[in-house]
Amino acid sequence: MLVRFWGTRGSLAVAQAAGSIRSKIARALVAAKGRHFADEADAAAFVEDELDFATGGTYGGATTCIEIEATAGDGSFIVCDFGTGSREFGISAFARMAAGHARVFNVFMSHLHWDHIGGFPFFGPAFDPGSTIVIHSGHADVEQAFRRQQDEISFPVAFDWLRAKIEFRVLAAGETYRIGGLDVEVMEQQHSHKSYGYRFTDSAGKVAVFSTDSEHKIESMEGEADVANFFxxxxxxxxxxxxxxxxxxxxKEDWGHSSNIVAIDICHEARAKRLALFHHEPIYSDDDIQRMHQESIRYEELTRRDDSLEVLCAYDGLEVRL
Amino acid sequence: MKWSEEVRDGAIVASPKGKIDESTALGFGTDLEGAVASAAEASIKLVVDCAGIDYMSSRGLRALTLAKRKADGAGVKIILAAPNQIVREILAISRYDKLFGVTETVDAALAA
Structure with missing residues (x-):
């Protein structure tokens, strides 16, 4: 199983401004200490090997979109959410479909807030008459949400003008479905208008859990055993x-989100192998996110039990092979 | 987790000992809220002597928050005193050092 992150920012898409890029370049030049680089590849190796991620890269600013390539799946694309990261995913999907990939998309929606559906009007395959897009959701009003954002008052292309075959399927929390060659278990989560988590198991037995926009309420900590079981x-x-x-x-109580340390605690309880920190706060700079990642790794070390938990920090473009 | 408390220098000084995680946080919270009620009744502050706490997970931290809500409603001040290096780091990582007053020693908390 391969998990590819196309959008990792929460709530609102963000972009690096000129001042941020200047600061990264200045910091890199200072770190290079006047070193001579033979060519761009030599310089790229320096960036990769010697600079921290917040200096040499960026966590990105696209909102939620994740792709899962399953081992021995049915050949369809497996996707979580249509945040703004889905625009880039759509471009990549076109290239792969041109090379023979099936033109079928199984998309699993955590919920229907703007940052999770806002990429759909710019998702190229929706305009492709040869594509089939099946949108799975725990929400019965999923179709209404997608149609509404393409009403003329908000977008110039009406939903009915899209050329792909688009279907909506409502899933029930607590059930496990066989979709795209994967077992998909659904969990209801605490969020405004609810959200849903998905547990994907491929035929090789690898498991990826997608659990975003989920608040773990302080008054109901005993319910976290159910979440740990899901993880x-x-x-x-x-x-x-x-x-x-x-x-x-x-x-920020009741804003519908969780924290790094609650996620680590639940993953420890669940004996999960890896955690990807996700849905980054849009006001966070790359330095802020990197600091949060380092602190999360340290917290995991301080509270570790028998097995260690690898703590990753998701960024736009990250690929994790399981 | 073991709990003890005493009245000292015009405050309740509570001294939990051991690890506070999902297996012990419920008892920790119950004891803590009991100490808040006692402090409210006596109109004195509550000092939690953290020196004996090995480590505290988010469960323990959130139990602190629930107790603080009751304390705030009853006009009781909670101060965390003398955390070991591990607990101090956890308070910083969780930003709980912004929610609670934290002192180096119990004496400093009593004097605060």
Missing amino acids: READLVICDTMYSLADAVSM
Whole structure:
């Protein structure tokens, strides 16, 4: 199983401004200490090997879109959410379909807020008459949400003008479905208008869990045993870690999101193997996200039990092979 | 997790010992809220002597938050005193050092 992150930012798409890029270049030049690079490849190796990620790269700013390539799947694309990252995914999908990939998409929606559907009007395959897009959701009003955002008041291309064959299928929480050659288990989560988590198991037995926009309420901590069971022994848990715990239980309580340390605790309890910190706060700079990642790794070390949990930090373009 | 408490220098000083995680947080929270109620009744502050806490997971931190809500409603101040290096790091990573007053020693908390 391969998990590819096309969009990892929460709530609102963001982009690097000129000042941020200048700062990265300046920091890189200082780190190079006047070194001579023979060519661009030599310089790229320096960036890769010697600069921290926040200097040499960026976590990106596209909102939620994740692709799962299953081992021995049915050949369809498996996707989670239509955030703005789905525009880039659509471009990649066209290239792969031109090379023979099936023109079928199984898309699993966490929920229907703007940052999770806003990429759909720019998703190229929706305009392709040869493509079939099946949108799976726990929400009965999923079709209404997709149609509404393409009403003329909001977008110039009406939903009915799209050329792909588009279907909506409503899934029930607590059920396990066989879709795209994967077993897909569905969990209801705490969020405004609800959200849903998905546990994907491929035929090789690899498990990826997608659990974003999920608040773990302070008044119902005993319910986290159910979440830990959903995450049980997963090879990868992609988890909403938008806020610090202090923010999540104070000023930003009831905003529908979780923290890095609650995610680590639940993954420890679940004996999961890897956690991807996800749905990054849009006001966070790359330095902020990198610091949060480092602190999360340290917290995992401080609270580790028998098995270690690898803590990754998702960024636009990250690929994780399980 | 073991819990003890005493009245000292015009405050309740509570001294939990051991690890506070999902297996012990419920008892920790119950004891903590009991101490808040006692402090409210006596109109004195509550000092949690953290020196004996090995580590505290998010469950323990959130139990602190629930207790703080009751304390705030009853006009009781909670101060965390003398955390070991591990707990100090956890308070910083979780940003709980912004929600609670944290002192180096119990004496400093009593004097605060």
